[in-house]
Amino acid sequence: MAEIKVDCVGQNCPVPLVETRKALRKAAAGDIVEVTGTHPSSKKEIPMAARAMGLEVLDVAQEGDRWRIRIKR
Amino acid sequence: MADKATIVVQSGDFDKLYSALIIANGALAMGMDASMFFTFWGLQRLKKGQLEKGQLSKMHFLGLGKWMVQRRMKKANVVSLEQMLTDFVELGGKLMACDMTMEIMGIRKEDLREDLISDYCAVGSYIQEARESSITLFI
Numbered sequence: 001m002a003e004i005k006v007d008c009v010g011q012n013c014p015v016p017l018v019e020t021r022k023a024l025r026k027a028a029a030g031d032i033v034e035v036t037g038t039h040p041s042s043k044k045e046i047p048m049a050a051r052a053m054g055l056e057v058l059d060v061a062q063e064g065d066r067w068r069i070r071i072k073r
Numbered sequence: 074m075a076d077k078a079t080i081v082v083q084s085g086d087f088d089k090l091y092s093a094l095i096i097a098n099g100a101l102a103m104g105m106d107a108s109m110f111f112t113f114w115g116l117q118r119l120k121k122g123q124l125e126k127g128q129l130s131k132m133h134f135l136g137l138g139k140w141m142v143q144r145r146m147k148k149a150n151v152v153s154l155e156q157m158l159t160d161f162v163e164l165g166g167k168l169m170a171c172d173m174t175m176e177i178m179g180i181r182k183e184d185l186r187e188d189l190i191s192d193y194c195a196v197g198s199y200i201q202e203a204r205e206s207s208i209t210l211f212i
Contacts, residue, residue, distance in 0.1 A: 012150050014099050018160050021102040025164070045103075053104035 001030045008037035009066065016042035017049060020071070024055070027073040032058065036068045043067040077106040078208035081199065085114030087127035087139060087154075093212045094157040100208065101164040108202045109161070112171035115212075116178070119170060119185050124154050162189050169194055169202075 006023045008016040016037045023033045035046060047057045050071045058070040078100035082093045093109065100107040111119050118124050132138040162168065169192045170185060182193065192198060203209045 010150055012152070014095050014102060014157075015152050017102040018098050018157075018164070021104075021164060022160070049103040 001032070002028070003032045003034060006033060006035040008035060008039070008042070010038060012039055013041065015039075017045055020046050020049065020069075024050075024053070024071065024073055029073055031073045033071045033073060034068060035071070036066060038065050038067070043069070046071075075106065075205045075207065076104070077108070077202070077206040078210070079108045079110070079199070079202045079206040080209070081211045082109055082111045082115035082118075083113050084130065084212055085117045085127045086130040087125070088130050088142070089212050090115070090118055090124075090127055090154055093210075094154060094161060096210065097166060098157055098161055098164070101161065101166055105208075106165070106167075107161070108167040108169060108206075110169045110171065110199045110202070112174050116171055116174045116180065116185075118154075119168070119190065120180065121184060121186060124158060124186075158186075158189060167191050167202075169198060171195065 004023050004027055006019050008019055016035065016039050020033065020035050027033055043060065046069050047060060050057050056072040058072055061068045078097065080093050080097055082090065097107045097109055118127055129139045129142060168190045170190050172193045172195055174180065175193070
């Protein structure tokens with residue numbers, strides 16, 4: 001099972017959401033996609049999108065202005 | 074009702090095209106299907122080299138307003154229309170071109186971004202998409 005990292009630090013709407021979706025499409029079932037970024041609304045909306053697609057959000061963490069979201073494909 | 078967004082892009086304005094593409098890509102990113110039907114002034118933007126060439130719908134000021142907005146967008150690291158259009162197609166979005174607009178305005182297929190457009194069609198195809206969409210917008 002692979003772990004795919006997506007770096008969206010400094011990116012604005014809608015890039016973090018779109019890049020997460022691109023990574024999830026490429027990932028195989030069971031893979032973990034880890035997205036890091038700074039755009040505030042995406043921290044809320046990426047988990048929203050993952051759950052809407054029936055995927056499990058493993059973790060949402062914040063460190064300074066950076067957040068990290070881990071999703072299981 | 075299918076989980077799908079269908080957007081008519083009638084305006085060729087720079088800012089409105091931003092709204093349309095952000096919403097369309099947002100829908101795809103949230104796991105929905107999405108279709109965009111480009112007609113009239115909107116279709117002009119699908120001509121080769123014309124995507125970023127629209128005016129601002131307000132405060133264009135002969136290009137000065139647009140220049141200022143673009144400068145602020147660059148500062149805020151906002152992605153280009155070009156990147157959003159290719160992302161839209163990469164994520165499975167469907168680009169439709171209005172064939173009546175092509176006829177009225179004398180636009181040939183080879184004038185358009187043929188590599189990205191999946192269908193050249195008319196109102197029937199739009200309705201077929203819209204009737205199975207939970208979100209429909211006219212921009």
